[in-house]
Amino acid sequence: MNRRSQIRIAALLLALVAVRSAAAESRVIEMTGTDALQFSVKRIEAKPGESLTIRLTTISKMAKTEMAHNFVVLASGANADSFAMAGSMARKTDYIPEAKRDQILANSALAGGGETVEVTFTAPAEPGDYTYLCTFPGHFVAGMKGILAVQ
Numbered sequence: 001m002n003r004r005s006q007i008r009i010a011a012l013l014l015a016l017v018a019v020r021s022a023a024a025e026s027r028v029i030e031m032t033g034t035d036a037l038q039f040s041v042k043r044i045e046a047k048p049g050e051s052l053t054i055r056l057t058t059i060s061k062m063a064k065t066e067m068a069h070n071f072v073v074l075a076s077g078a079n080a081d082s083f084a085m086a087g088s089m090a091r092k093t094d095y096i097p098e099a100k101r102d103q104i105l106a107n108s109a110l111a112g113g114g115e116t117v118e119v120t121f122t123a124p125a126e127p128g129d130y131t132y133l134c135t136f137p138g139h140f141v142a143g144m145k146g147i148l149a150v151q
C-alpha cells in the first residue's frame with residue numbers, strides 16, 4: 001500500500017469516527033402516530049442547542065394516501081393554525097407548504113402504516129415552547145400536535 005492510499009484510508013476512518021460521534025450525541029425520541037390522530041409523545045423537554053432525533057412510526061392498516069403522519073417543528077412566532085392549513089393543501093410536496101418553509105425548524109418525511117421516518121435537528125438556542133405537528137390533512141385540527149419545551 002502506498003503512502004497516498006494510506007492517507008486516504010486514514011481520512012476515511014476519521015470521517016467515519018466523526019459521523020458516529022455526531023450520531024451518538026443526538027438524543028433519540030421514539031414515538032408513534034395512530035389512526036386516532038395523536039402522537040404518542042406530546043411533550044419533549046430539551047436543552048437549548050441539544051441535538052434531537054425524532055423517530056416516528058405510523059401504526060395503521062390504511063393506505064398511505066389515506067393515513068400517514070409526519071413530524072414538523074415550527075419556529076417561534078409561527079401561527080400553527082395557518083401553517084397546518086397551508087400544509088394540508090400541499091399534497092404535491094407531501095404536505096410541507098413550500099411558501100412557509102421559513103417557519104419550519106425541522107421536518108420528517110411522511111410515514112405510512114408500518115413505516116418509520118427520522119429527523120435529526122438542533123433544538124433552538126432560545127428557550128421557549130415550540131409547537132410540533134402533523135400536517136396530513138385534518139390531523140392537526142384533530143389534535144395531532146405537541147410541544148417541544150426548550151429550557
Ligand SMILES: [Cu+2]
Pocket residue numbers: 033037068069070134135136139144
Ligand atoms: Cu398525522
